[in-house]
Amino acid sequence: MSAPVRRPDDLGLPDLPALTWAPGGLRADLAALRAWAERVADEAVDWYMAEKRLKARWSRRLRSLAIVLATLGGAVPVVALASHRPEYGNWGYLLLALAAGAVAYDRFFGYSSAWLRYVATATLIQGELADFRVGWAREMAAVGDREPTADEVRxxxxxxxxxxxRVNDAVRVETDAWRAEFDTRMGELEVGLQGRPPISGG
Known part of the structure; x- marks a missing residue:
């Protein structure tokens, strides 16, 4: 089974700016490098948060639908018996099946699981970004207002x-989890289809 690919508008890596490292321009090059590194993290966080909102919307809708259908499915037989129309009680099974279908749909397309992964990944990257900014400020404070030395630049x-x-590692780990989940769902689907009895004609 070939590995799935993400959408064309997926997260990418911004181009590294041109850095000359010429004497007298080291601080400007370092500032450009810092801005680029922060942009890598910011774009990753923005991507995950935007995708999170879409996944969360679908997850809430499907889970709410499942709850409503399951509630109705449990109530219909009771109402049917109370109204002395037991034949209508069978509709409860259909509603329960639809509720299970809504949960299965959510699970197969990974809306809830992706929502949680995206939030976790965005939070991790935001934490790394905060640490990077503090660490960079500490190192620049040691430089002060003078030109940094070669060792300090390195x-x-x-x-x-x-x-x-670390940002790319966080994205890779999330992507690997997504790929493993996708392969698992496709494997389960194939097993389910192979286990179905053949449809006879006539």
């Missing part, structure tokens, strides 16, 4: 590199 570049790597 340390700041490593700080930015490590931060971007």
């Amino acid at each position: 340390a700041l570049i490593e700080t930015a590199r490590g931060f971007v790597r």
Whole structure:
């Protein structure tokens, strides 16, 4: 089974700005590098939060529908018996089946699970961004208003590199979880279809 691909408008990586590292321009290059690293995180958070809202909307709708249908499915037989029309009680089974179908639909398309993953990933990246900003400010405070040395520049570049790597790792972990969940759902679907009895003609 080939791995699924995400949509064309998926999260990407912004281009690294042109950095010259010329004498007298080191602080400007470092500021551009910091802005780029923060943009990587900001775009990832924005993407996950936007997708989270869509998944949350569908998850709430399907779960609410399942609750309503399950409630009605349990109430219909009681009402049918109370009104001395037991034949209408069978409608309760249909409503319960529809409630189960709403839950299965949510599970198959991963609305609820994706909602939780997206929130967790966005929160993780936001925490990494806060740590990066504080760490960068600490290192720049040590530089003060002078031109940074070569070692200080290398340390700041490593700080930015490590931060971007952690952001990309968070995205990769979420993507791997999504892919594993997708493969599991497709496997369950294939097993279910193979277990169905053949439809006879005539």
